[in-house]
Amino acid sequence: MPIKDIITEEQRMAARYAKAMGHPIRMYILELLTKQACCYSGDLSEILPIAKSTLSQHLKELKDAGLIQGEIEAPKIKYCINRENWAKAKQLFQTFYGI
Amino acid sequence: MPIKDIITEEQRMAARYAKAMGHPIRMYILELLTKQACCYSGDLSEILPIAKSTLSQHLKELKDAGLIQGEIEAPKIKYCINRENWAKAKQLFQTFYGI
């Protein structure tokens, strides 16, 4: 039996979200974005002692996973939680942890 | 400021658990273990079309992250959820997702 028929779509999605959350810096970013509405990449760059390019990569991962979204507010980019997917992730983990 | 003082211990732990959950097969295993009390590696090996050694690696990752535990029941090994750490992970995700 192919693996595709064994693993459910929910499990795949949950794993996708979990993977994006699977790094301390990304958890930090996500938590920050839940506590304040939004933030600019530059704000994070000032706080976090990592290269801008590394930060950009982490933001891209979070964006690709669908957990955050970026809105151009030239010359900056404003990042916020992607509410829709956040709710999906929340629901998946709720179910998973039997909440 | 060193990274260690910026990322909280909670964020690090949550990332650790999330990372372990960040693979479809590991999500499948975890979900199975929440629905039935325990299972043997052999049961999983029959269901999942992956090499025994690969399965063993995934189980080890889950064990190292503290989400499951194995109990020898010769000649098999019985795997169960590690209730204590499961509760911790659950609590971390609850807080994180504002549940």
Add this chain to the structure above:
DNA sequence: ATCGCTGTTCGTTAAATTACGAACAAAGAT
């Protein structure tokens, strides 16, 4: 004592992740 069954460890390979600095691109300000 050795055979069989279970599951881990070893050795290897390919791919993905994490990180950096340098170079680049976009767009408003001078």
Add this chain to the structure above:
DNA sequence: ATCTTTGTTCGTAATTTAACGAACAGCGAT
């Protein structure tokens, strides 16, 4: 038109992850 600011992309390197089959180890049964 050029400068400045912001953030991404490129190129690179080191590490980790994921996967496999073969070899090994533990232990109960023969």
